[in-house]
Amino acid sequence: MKWNRYSIKTTTQAVDLISSALDDIGIEGIEIQDNVQLTQEEAKTMFVDFIPELPPDDGTAVVNFYIDSDEDDGTLVKKAEQEIKDLRMFVDIGEGTITRSETEDKDWINNWKQYWHTFTIGNLYIKPTWEEITEEMKGHPVLSIDPGTAFGTGSHETTRMVIKQLEKYVKKGDRILDVGCGSGILSVVALKYGAEYALGTDLDPNAIIASEENSVQNNITKEQFEVIEGNIIDDKNIKDRCGYECYDIVCANILADVLEPLSVNIHEHMKHGAYFITSGIINTKEDEVVNAFKKNSELEIVEINHDGEWVNVTARRK
Ligand SMILES: C[S@@+](CC[C@H](N)C(=O)[O-])C[C@H]1O[C@@H](n2cnc3c(N)ncnc32)[C@H](O)[C@@H]1O
Numbered sequence: 076m077k078w079n080r081y082s083i084k085t086t087t088q089a090v091d092l093i094s095s096a097l098d099d100i101g102i103e104g105i106e107i108q109d110n111v112q113l114t115q116e117e118a119k120t121m122f123v124d125f126i127p128e129l130p131p132d133d134g135t136a137v138v139n140f141y142i143d144s145d146e147d148d149g150t151l152v153k154k155a156e157q158e159i160k161d162l163r164m165f166v167d168i169g170e171g172t173i174t175r176s177e178t179e180d181k182d183w184i185n186n187w188k189q190y191w192h193t194f195t196i197g198n199l200y201i202k203p204t205w206e207e208i209t210e211e212m213k214g215h216p217v218l219s220i221d222p223g224t225a226f227g228t229g230s231h232e233t234t235r236m237v238i239k240q241l242e243k244y245v246k247k248g249d250r251i252l253d254v255g256c257g258s259g260i261l262s263v264v265a266l267k268y269g270a271e272y273a274l275g276t277d278l279d280p281n282a283i284i285a286s287e288e289n290s291v292q293n294n295i296t297k298e299q300f301e302v303i304e305g306n307i308i309d310d311k312n313i314k315d316r317c318g319y320e321c322y323d324i325v326c327a328n329i330l331a332d333v334l335e336p337l338s339v340n341i342h343e344h345m346k347h348g349a350y351f352i353t354s355g356i357i358n359t360k361e362d363e364v365v366n367a368f369k370k371n372s373e374l375e376i377v378e379i380n381h382d383g384e385w386v387n388v389t390a391r392r393k
Pocket residue numbers: 122225226227228229233234237254255256257258259260261276277278279282305306307308328329330333355
């Protein structure tokens with residue numbers, strides 16, 4: 076699908092009013108470019124770990140919106156021009172010009188698939204669902220994964236580090252809690268390594284769909300792998316549904332800012348001696364996470380591993 080991109084040159088002051096006016100005339104999915112720094116609070120709610128250094132904020136901004144080229148007969152752009160004219164009476168719009176450009180004709184949702192192919196971690200083969208099982212895979216555990224729009228092809232350093240820990244710590248018959256399951260890859264791996272049951276949680280509805288589909292792809296039954304949408308950190312109902320003192324392994328490949336609050340009460344769901352395998356920690360936040368884990372007297376850190384700029388911390392419930 077080809078999209079026409081329209082860019083409105085304006086001021087940071089006018090961005091909210093313009094966005095809301097575009098929404099009112101039926102334009103969805105706008106994009107704002109400015110040099111306003113994210114606050115620490117905003118970064119947390121957006122699951123952003125790095126706050127990039129921006130040039131100084133000069134008060135200007137660009138609001139981009141997109142219209143399907145097949146449906147773009149000029150009506151919406153005319154309406155947008157009128158809205159901008161009207162808004163000038165209330166706020167400094169700046170230039171207020173609208174320029175048009177075309178985006179590439181790409182299947183943005185599926186384009187990445189050409190770069191992702193079967194790979195191995197230890198003796199485990201991880202293959203996209205659309206690739207065939209080959210002779211060399213025979214006799215090895217093989218995972219078929221399609222993450223859809225969720226995170227979790229297995230090729231990211233953070234996921235790979237958890238998979239290596241699962242290979243090491245999963246025992247036959249284990250029960251796994253997979254917090255932030257994404258595509259469900261870690262649960263599927265743990266089940267392949269002999270776990271009896273896995274429960275995944277995620278905030279993203281697409282992760283729930285992807286996990287269920289990947290479960291089917293790998294011949295895993297609904298009794299073996301369940302997924303629930305919600306936040307185990309602060310939702311009592313989700314905590315109750317996960318259950319208490321019943322997991323042999325909890326894995327969580329999530330950003331440091333989520334792992335820190337998670338580490339406060341996660342032991343409640345773990346059996347004594349169970350492992351808490353975490354990843355998704357950027358090296359600049361390693362000390363912060365380690366200190367957070369140390370504050371929980373129920374946990375002791377047993378391993379810290381690094382892959383590139385990413386860190387895995389594995390702890391154990393005493
Ligand atoms: C980096 S992805 C990991 C996906 C997969 N587990 C893997 O290792 O490849 C992190 C996932 O955590 C989810 N997430 C973030 N905060 C969460 C929370 N508080 N509870 C559950 N899931 C959360 C995100 O939606 C995302 O799917």
